[in-house]
Amino acid sequence: TYVWPNHLYDELEHLLVDQEGFNNGADFKRAITPCTYYVNGNQTLGRMTAAQWLRTAFHDFATADVAAGTGGMDASIGWETDRPENVGSAFNDSLSFFAPFVNQHVSMADLIALSVVISVGVCSSPNIHIPLRGGRVDASEGGTFGVPEPETDIQTTLNQFAQAGFNQQDAIGLTACGHTLGNVHHAGFPQVVGPEAVTPNNTGGGVHFDSTVDVFDVLVVNEYLAGNGQRGGPLVTSDNVTVRSDLRLYTSDNNITMEGLSDSQEHFVSECVSLFARMLDTVPNSTTLSDVIIPLELKPVNITLDFVEDETGFHTVFAGYIRVSAHRC
Ligand code: HEM
Numbered sequence: 368t369y370v371w372p373n374h375l376y377d378e379l380e381h382l383l384v385d386q387e388g389f390n391n392g393a394d395f396k397r398a399i400t401p402c403t404y405y406v407n408g409n410q411t412l413g414r415m416t417a418a419q420w421l422r423t424a425f426h427d428f429a430t431a432d433v434a435a436g437t438g439g440m441d442a443s444i445g446w447e448t449d450r451p452e453n454v455g456s457a458f459n460d461s462l463s464f465f466a467p468f469v470n471q472h473v474s475m476a477d478l479i480a481l482s483v484v485i486s487v488g489v490c491s492s493p494n495i496h497i498p499l500r501g502g503r504v505d506a507s508e509g510g511t512f513g514v515p516e517p518e519t520d521i522q523t524t525l526n527q528f529a530q531a532g533f534n535q536q537d538a539i540g541l542t543a544c545g546h547t548l549g550n551v552h553h554a555g556f557p558q559v560v561g562p563e564a565v566t567p568n569n570t571g572g573g574v575h576f577d578s579t580v581d582v583f584d585v586l587v588v589n590e591y592l593a594g595n596g597q598r599g600g601p602l603v604t605s606d607n608v609t610v611r612s613d614l615r616l617y618t619s620d621n622n623i624t625m626e627g628l629s630d631s632q633e634h635f636v637s638e639c640v641s642l643f644a645r646m647l648d649t650v651p652n653s654t655t656l657s658d659v660i661i662p663l664e665l666k667p668v669n670i671t672l673d674f675v676e677d678e679t680g681f682h683t684v685f686a687g688y689i690r691v692s693a694h695r696c
Pocket residue numbers: 414415418419421422425455456457515516517524541542543544545546548549550551552553555556602612613616
């Protein structure tokens with residue numbers, strides 16, 4: 368049972384729940400509203416922060432070694448941004464946005480996890496809820512290498528996912544779930560996307576994975592299977608066969624997993640929620656995660672206990688606010 372105060376729980380719950388209005392921790396939500404918004408720079412760059420956060424979490428997670436009990440969501444990505452497997456501005460953009468929220472209770476790794484929950488929630492309607500736990504511990508150095516790249520052959524890619532605890536079906540599902548938001552950019556991946564993608568309003572040359580770049584939906588799967596719209600995006604369709612990593616992954620089981628995901632939006636969402644929750648909960652075995660953070664119905668806010676003196680003597684003054692939930696969760 369929750370007992371107030373619980374600093375880790377209270378602070379993560381605050382960032383998760385108080386998204387607008389009084390006492391809001393809304394910097395996260397504001398940074399990705401609308402979902403196409405790019406908080407770190409010019410809107411004509413063709414970048415979107417919500418997608419960058421999701422990709423950052425994947426690159427942090429991907430080098431987990433579950434058998435050894437190392438890596439996973441530990442913010443080691445912060446030490447690894449100069450590696451070829453971590454090309455792109457997503458990582459430094461995201462980590463510099465999260466940095467002011469790190470404190471003795473909330474780690475960078477928890478904020479990376481929180482950012483996935485918020486970005487998928489904001490980019491969906493009805494809002495998708497991924498369960499969030501806290502208690503991740505930040506790494507003090509880089510971990511092993513092993514994030515799949517567009518050029519990586521299928522067996523190596525599957526081995527990398529397997530080391531992180533995800534089998535072939537999971538790997539296909541997790542990638543399709545990730546690639547329903549965002550772009551592949553000419554700026555970071557000229558070998559995938561050609562210079563023709565660059566326009567005055569898209570100077571980074573971003574090409575969408577699906578026709579609804581800012582909506583967390585099954586369309587990436589449906590367009591891939593039907594061969595219409597964005598046809599699964601540049602990692603399926605690139606002229607450069609070597610970098611068709613999504614095509615190699617999706618076809619590695621003869622599209623069986625993709626066919627299954629295309630069943631319905633509800634099915635896609637429930638698969639993605641479960642895969643993302645597993646990704647976020649993949650932590651070094653020295654880490655103990657908290658219970659799932661559930662919005663509190665009653666929460667003390669900015670509570671102070673003071674001793675004041677007036678003409679009648681000394682008094683104890685207990686002041687502050689109580690946040691009351693408008694609906695039962
Ligand atoms: C074989 C596995 C994967 C490969 C080779 C891969 C590769 C890539 C590449 C090359 C980009 C373009 C980045 C840019 O131009 O800025 C990208 C974007 C992205 N990836 Fe993946 N990815 C893989 C799996 C995943 C997974 C599992 C997730 C999430 C769980 C994910 C989430 C994203 C997101 C959200 C973007 C868009 C980023 C943006 O718009 O800034 N990817 N991926």
